[in-house]
Amino acid sequence: MRTHFCGALNKDNIGQVVEICGWVNRRRDHGGVIFLDVRDKRGIAQVVINPNNTDFALAERIRNEFVLKVNGSVIARGQGLTNPKLPSGEIEIIAQHLQILNPSKPVPFQIDAADTSEEIRLKYRYLDLRNNAMQKRLKVRSKVTHYMRAFMDKHDFLDIETPFLTKATPEGARDYLVPSRTHLGEFFALPQSPQLFKQLLMMSGFERYYQIVRCFRDEDLRADRQPEFTQLDVEASFMNEKEIMALMEMMIRGLFKSVVGVDLGDKFPTISYAQAMEKYGTDCPDMRIPLEIISIDELLTNIEFRVFSEPAQNPKSRVAAIKVPGGAHISRKQIDNYTKFVGIYGAKGLAYIKINKDGPASPILKFLGAEASQNIIDKVDAKTGDIIFFGADKVKIVNESLANLREKLAQDLDLFNQDWAPIWVVDFPLFEVNNNNTLNTIHHPFTAPRVGIDELEKNPTTALSHAYDLVINGSEVGGGSIRIHQADMQQKILKLLGIDETEAQDKFGFLLNALEYGCPPHGGMAFGLDRLVMLITNSTSIRDVIAFPKTQTAACLLTDAPTQVPKKILRELNLEVRLPKKD
């Protein structure tokens, strides 16, 4: 149907007779001569229709987004007529023959407009996807998945599909449910991840498995969270933590090099979970930011100022500081904004000390006293022109507010000192303690502890796990662990989680049974494909790297899903819809 792509035409094609197909990006009708910018997946070329053309009358009817086939010869543009903004700007096509393959109604928004609201873009997603930025991002996504498949295949991993219609899991995120017609009153769940299936594949002896697979979690959405998202899911037998991490690191490094030409360096640094929480207040620190959180509890246990001394004395609380070099110029108004900002995370205030030329200045100086103030300034090594921010509260509140403040300060003051900063986070605790004193796994219930059963029994809360996360620029792009491969250990973990033997058999019986038939040591990792592509394409929203995403209320503006279904279909499933009463 065509001989060339619009966007691929250049000086080399001068003199050739070509046939192109595409959409009218813009028309410029001069009455005598008509210019059409014709767009295909490769780009744009200018088509010229002269008044003596037999199809001139046809050309006058052409509007934006009409689909055309154009026959013509490629000529060099005259002097002063070139367009440096277009890769094809040195040439144009003198049309000989025009064909309208399909007209178009006036489109609701200009395809190349950058300011169309997201609501309109999502409603007409098929038009929005014609936009060059969206085309580019989805091309990157395709390149990423292609690289992953090639890498995994090269390293002897088998692509094996796992079920979408599967068993509801008691823990973790809310499941999406699918009613069963053949088992009335019973439901499938869509997988939150293929975790147990990939472990079973290890027990089946495949040794190396991967899958680029959709996962489903019925939780509230965020700028980087969709209810259905894609993972590169990986599992291997007879590989230890170090070996898996090294292989996955090789893949990520090669992927960045191959897809965007970025060199991530030879060896990613590693930080322990405890260190990450101490220095950055989060388990996914953005290492591009040269700011650290510094604990100052021990300087403040004996002062009068109870806002600081009480949390300093309480082991469940923390007093910590962030020093911002050169930050003393931050205005009172801006500090008020930051105070409001940390309030989101539960902080009751945001104390600060500015180091001015004439000495420290702060509303809390008189409460701290000269000695404590100086101790703090010495400890964080503050110089004239710096500002120190403080957090003093429960550990969780201090960590979350200062971690987020650190990132906000970096954005506002442009403190990033490198483009890419990958880091492995390791030595995660196995459990976290809930408010009601029950235990929750930090990774998932199948993660192997670093201790034996007896030690685990004695001190479950201090046990570390064989889990590891890969964080790039503060974004958790992947995580994994060595799994439990002994039935008794698996049973012990479930028990510690408050799942008794009956329930364990009911929910995980198939896994517990399988573990008893010669399960190899195994482990793996999963990467969030969407977040990885977000990073690589520098996108601020996960919706920008998904062709047909959901809105914040988990709806599709294009198809209008979800919708009610006919009563007849519900009857077949023996389901009845009861909406909450409204008063």
Place this chain on the structure above:
RNA sequence: GGAGCGGUAGCUCAGUUGGUUAGAGUGCCUGCCUGUCACGCAGGAUGUCGCGGGUUCGAACCCCGUCCGCUCCGCCA
């Protein structure tokens, strides 16, 4: 469940202290135009001011409720 921001022409937005006929740019339509590339010039058409109530002589504007979009908290093993 909660906090914040937004919803006015096809699109992007303005709209003063509540005041009589709701605007701009762009797109669309018509006419003119042979070198533009966000073409230009002239003219024209286009409104459920998200929706429902209330206050008022009078509401795009104030109040209450509700829906939708975005960001965040909770939630996301």
